[in-house]
Amino acid sequence: MKTIDWKDWEIFCRVAEGGSFTLGAELADVPKSSASAAVSRLETELGVRLFERTTRRVRITERGQQLYERVAPHFSALREISAEAVSVSEQVNGTLRIATPYEVGSSHLSGSLLRLLKLHPGLRVEVDVTWDQPDLIKQGYDLAFVMTHTGLSDSSFASKRVVLVERCFYASPDLIRMRGLPRVPQDLAGWPTLGDAGDTEWEVMHDGVEVARLPVQPRVATHNAELRLKAATEGLGVARLSSRFAGEEVELGRLVRLLPAYTSSQLKVYVLMPARKLMPASVRAFLDVLEETLGVPDARGGAAAGIRLGDLPDEDGAPRVASALQP
Known part of the structure; x- marks a missing residue:
């Protein structure tokens, strides 16, 4: 009986999951040419076409989809078994890959990540900035942090709400001198605004109850909170920002919180992870640190979800962090 090359089958599954030979090769950790050759060998061996290829796209065939649905769960189970074997080791090492919005990473995760690296010298952490749910x-x-003012879209990933982020309104002293100090939310009508991408109105809350909605047409509309913060300090408009994120500029006198009796709707931060029974040791270690430092529940239970963050310790950077946390 001919020996089955299961690596070709795994690469086929990865190409199907990635929707292209380029991404499939990255997922399988092989060169693109090797991925193409593996699929071609498998097609020849089976005598069926697994993908329709054009110069612009790769589309799985009906027969290919049928085979993928039967084979892929077995590779998923094997990866879980491998992860379990690694996780029983007391030493946490390898690379932990995290995706996070800039504001969450810079203001809320840095202390926990640095503590994690000090506890586990063999571990590396890669942090990518993204505002979309990856x-x-x-x-x-391995983990992704998602920030939203509503809730998560339907997802096959396991999730926990870990942070509620308070948002308030801020402006520079120069802009306030020019416009006058607002006393009620309606006084902000006509002010230039600096908003998140897609902002059309801002909710105004008093004691947790919505009391007004302010229509906005931001002069600057961006997910990048750092850019909104800098534009606000330059007097370009009033910005809706996390109170934690704007705190240093307020202390330095470059920003003033407007309408201190009011807030805006809170942002909810969720941590997402693949919905699997077995958890890699690095993920488990990070969730343990989050639970210790921030009161974040881990996947096995623990502190209550949604706890407000306390102050994080100020710590120096660690050379083992490969981070894209730049404005």
């Missing part, structure tokens, strides 16, 4: 499987992340 596909953890296709993009190879």
Whole structure:
């Protein structure tokens, strides 16, 4: 009986999951030419076409989809078994890949990540900035943090709400001198605004109850909170920002919190992870640190979800962090 090359089958599954030979090769950790050759060998061996190829796209065939649905769960189970074997080791090492919005990473995760690295010298951490909810499987992340003012879209990933972020209104002293100090939310009508991408109105809350909605047409509309913060300090408009993120500029006198009796709707931060029974040791170690430092529940239970963050310790950077946390 001919020996089955299961690596070709695994690469076939990865190409199907990635939707292209380029991404499939990255997921399988092989060169693109090797991925193409593996699929071609498998097609020849089976006598069926697994993918329709054009110069612009790769599309799985009906027969290919049928085979993928039967084979892929077995590779998923094997990866879980491998992860379990690694996780029983007391030593946490390897690379932990995390995706996070800039504001969450810079203001809320840094202390926990640095503590994690000090506890586990053999561990590396890669932190990528993204404001969209990533596909953890296709993009190879172990954990992803997602920030939203509503809730998560339907997802096959396991999730926990870990942070409630308070948002308030801020402006520079120069802009306040020019416009006058607002006393009620309606006084902000006509002010230039600096908003998140897609902002059309801002909710105004008093004691947790919505009391007004302010229509906005931001002069600057961006997910990048650092850019909104800098534009606000330059007097370009009033910004809705996390109170934690704007705190240093307020202390330095470059920003003033407007309408201190009011807030805006809170942002909810969730941590996402693949919905699997077995958890890699690095992920388990990070969740343990989050639970210790921030009161974040780990996947096995623990502190209550949604706890407000306390102050994080100020610590020096660690050379084992490969981070894209730049404005």
